[in-house]
Amino acid sequence: MELETYNFKAKKEGRHLLVFGSVHGNEKCGSQAAFKIIKEIENGTIKLTCGQVTFVPICNPKAYAKNTRYIDKDLNRIIQPHFKPKHYEEHVANQLIEVINSCDTLLDIHSMGADSLPCIFMDYLTPENIALMKVIDVPHVLAAWEEVYENNIDCQSTEHYANKVGKSVLTLECGQHNDPNAPTVAYNAIFNALTHLGITEHKPKKLKYKQEYFKFTHMFRKKEGSSFSEKWFHMQPLNQGTVIGKDQTQTYTLEKDAIMIMPALHAKIGSEWFYLAEKIDSFE
Structure with missing residues (x-):
């Protein structure tokens, strides 16, 4: 095709x-x-x-x-x-x-x-x-x-x-x-x-957000029996000690504060289940 x-x-x-x-x-x-x-x-x-x-x-x-x-x-x-x-x-x-x-x-x-x-x-x-x-x-x-x-x-x-x-x-x-x-x-x-990029000379659309910057720290794949402890959302701040979820072999508990990234509620076994990130000041 x-x-x-x-x-x-x-x-x-x-x-x-x-x-x-x-x-x-x-x-x-x-x-x-x-x-x-x-x-x-x-x-x-x-x-x-x-x-x-x-x-x-x-x-x-x-x-x-x-x-x-x-x-x-x-x-x-x-x-x-x-x-x-x-x-x-x-x-x-x-x-x-x-x-x-x-x-x-x-x-x-x-x-x-x-x-x-x-x-x-x-x-x-x-x-x-x-x-x-x-x-x-x-x-x-x-x-x-x-x-x-x-x-x-x-x-x-x-x-x-x-x-x-x-x-x-x-x-x-x-x-x-x-x-x-x-x-x-x-x-x-x-x-x-x-x-x-200078491809058009139209005025750009106005920006309303002040950007904040983050860095990925961890990625977890979905295993047999995986389930979240609640319905997390993307960019949700999480505190140290939060129980994110569990599978057949372990419970996922935060060792320090983190940001939840892309929790996949319907992820397939072996695919990315969720990520964690931390806030940073700048990329420059």
């Missing part, structure tokens, strides 16, 4: 922005925002003055059609060349790396299962990524996601691959999957990325 892509070029050379939506098929706000921006470029509401923008609004079409995270494998853990692809998402990953190779900056748009405010994942603290982060209106920015994995073969994400081939890249989480404001968060982020 060939992925549907849209490319728009200005007459003048400049930066090349790439926008991904629905890398996970049940995360549709990025697709909705991308199609809205595409329509506005096509009808002249948004005018490109320099450079180009490419959209892959639906990166995982089969999962999107079934409203599920993935079909065979989590696409955002296998973004690397697959020379003998066997699974559906491996074929998709091979197409995605081709478009990543051609861009300057990638904005990968997601949403979460847990209730949450928007946030940015910034795994690589480059000047380009930090500058782009500052024009996207989210209250929380999280760094060092890859560092909580024992083996980075388990986190071959869009960010990992894009950074590896010299691109600037951010992952935007727009809130909970069904949050009616999530497509607007995604739209404003794409719009401000276009203005930040």
